[in-house]
Amino acid sequence: MIGILGGFASSGPVVYITSKDIFTIHGVTITNSIFYGWICGVILLVTLITIAKRMTVKPKGGLTQFVEVGVGFISNLVESSFEDRERGTKYVPYFVTLFFFLLFNNWLGLVPGVGEAIKIHGNPLLRPFTGDLNATLAVGIITMGLVYVASIKEAGAKDYIKHFFIGNPLNPMYLFLGLIEMFTDMTRVISLSIRLFLNVTIGEIVIAVFAYLGSFLAPVTSAPFTIIELFVGALQAYIFVILSVMYLAISVNHATAEHSDDLTDELVTERIRLQSEKA
Amino acid sequence: MILIADAVNTAIIGKGLMIGGGFIGPGIGIGIIGGNYMAAVGRNPEASKFLGQALVFIAIIELFALLAFASIFIVK
Numbered sequence: 001m002i003g004i005l006g007g008f009a010s011s012g013p014v015v016y017i018t019s020k021d022i023f024t025i026h027g028v029t030i031t032n033s034i035f036y037g038w039i040c041g042v043i044l045l046v047t048l049i050t051i052a053k054r055m056t057v058k059p060k061g062g063l064t065q066f067v068e069v070g071v072g073f074i075s076n077l078v079e080s081s082f083e084d085r086e087r088g089t090k091y092v093p094y095f096v097t098l099f100f101f102l103l104f105n106n107w108l109g110l111v112p113g114v115g116e117a118i119k120i121h122g123n124p125l126l127r128p129f130t131g132d133l134n135a136t137l138a139v140g141i142i143t144m145g146l147v148y149v150a151s152i153k154e155a156g157a158k159d160y161i162k163h164f165f166i167g168n169p170l171n172p173m174y175l176f177l178g179l180i181e182m183f184t185d186m187t188r189v190i191s192l193s194i195r196l197f198l199n200v201t202i203g204e205i206v207i208a209v210f211a212y213l214g215s216f217l218a219p220v221t222s223a224p225f226t227i228i229e230l231f232v233g234a235l236q237a238y239i240f241v242i243l244s245v246m247y248l249a250i251s252v253n254h255a256t257a258e259h260s261d262d263l264t265d266e267l268v269t270e271r272i273r274l275q276s277e278k279a
Numbered sequence: 280m281i282l283i284a285d286a287v288n289t290a291i292i293g294k295g296l297m298i299g300g301g302f303i304g305p306g307i308g309i310g311i312i313g314g315n316y317m318a319a320v321g322r323n324p325e326a327s328k329f330l331g332q333a334l335v336f337i338a339i340i341e342l343f344a345l346l347a348f349a350s351i352f353i354v355k
Contacts, residue, residue: 017352191342198345239338242331 013212014116015205019132020123036114037105037129044104067100074099074241081249083257087154091248094146099241102139105129106200106233110226115204131200133193140193143240147248155255163255188247192240199236203229294351301347308340 019031051067074096082088108114109128118125129135152160165178207222207229214221283289316333319326 195338195342195345198342198349202345202348235334235338239335242335 013209015208016116016124016127017201017205019127019134022120022123022125031127031132032123032125033127033129033132033135036109036126037135039126040105040108040129041101043108044101047104048100070099070103071096077242078245081245083253087252088249091146091150091245095241095245098139098143098244099237102130102196102237102240103234106237107230109200109204110207110229110233115208128200128204130196131204133197136193136197137189139196139240140189143192143244144189144247147244147251150248151251151255154252160251160255163251185247188243192243196236196240199232203232290354293354297347297350297354301350302344305340305344309337312336312340 019033021029022032022035023030047063048067051064054064055068075092078092078095079085079088105128109131114124114126114128116124155163164181165174167174169175169178203225207225210225211218211222312333316326316329319329
């Protein structure tokens with residue numbers, strides 16, 4: 001009896017943490033996550049452009065409604081984060097596209113063919129695009145680049161550097177706090193990209209482990225975790241977008257605010273004097 | 280330590296300790312956020328519009344738990 005059950009034993013679940021190379025084009029190696037990223041990008045373009053052409057004033061059901069809800073949600077989020085609503089309107093297309101890009105890439109990574117089912121040269125052919133640290137780092141660098149460039153353009157370079165310091169930078173205390181603020185800004189790229197990469201990769205590992213545990217009932221045992229990963233994928237796409245919008249809104253709002261909003265030593269005594277004169 | 284590492288697989292012990300210790304903090308943190316959210320909703324049912332914000336905080340805390348999990352693949 002035990003010998004029969006021994007036939008199901010293998011060496012353990014097969015998990016892939018890094019992406020493998022599939023083919024080369026003129027000496028540039030293409031990995032399986034880049035390849036699947038192209039496929040998902042084409043699917044995203046085709047879907048969103050056909051839905052945009054079918055937009056009518058009267059509401060229709062189906063995928064159109066889903067995209068409308070997503071666009072309205074993110075657009076409201078972006079515009080309500082800025083103090084001055086018109087300033088935020090020009091950033092809406094980028095963040096809506098980013099949200100749908102990350103959402104489609106996370107969800108299309110759960111389709112049954114992706115992973116070790118289809119193999120070429122012994123490596124899996126398809127792998128979710130956001131499951132590769134290079135990919136999420138690229139998305140993070142582009143997004144934070146947009147945040148820096150936009151805040152410098154909105155407020156001017158001098159005001160942007162000044163918004164880190166809450167007082168006179170020659171005071172060593174305010175200088176130290178300002179440098180810590182700048183350092184926190186730079187760790188945001190890493191935290192955004194690593195959060196997305198780890199959530200997607202660890203989801204893949206959990207699904208692989210549970211598919212291995214139910215050896216011939218693998219679709220049944222991995223179904224609950226696939227549903228959890230649908231929720232986690234949507235949540236992580238939303239969190240990436242909401243955190244980037246928050247970083248952009250905080251820099252722009254603070255850098256373009258009037259300078260009397262920060263209370264330092266001279267201004268506190270000034271305000272107390274003014275208030276005592278009024279009373 | 281080198282003598283111990285010859286007889287005992289210290290890499291496995293290291294990974295186990297990192298995973299075990301690393302999941303305590305985020306578990307407690309998410310529990311506190313969840314508890315405060317439920318207390319606020321119980322007191323004032325209109326506070327359920329803050330569910331999106333609570334999930335954002337949970338994802339920020341979850342990052343540290345995932346970093347502990349990722350250390351399996353870093354320690355050899």
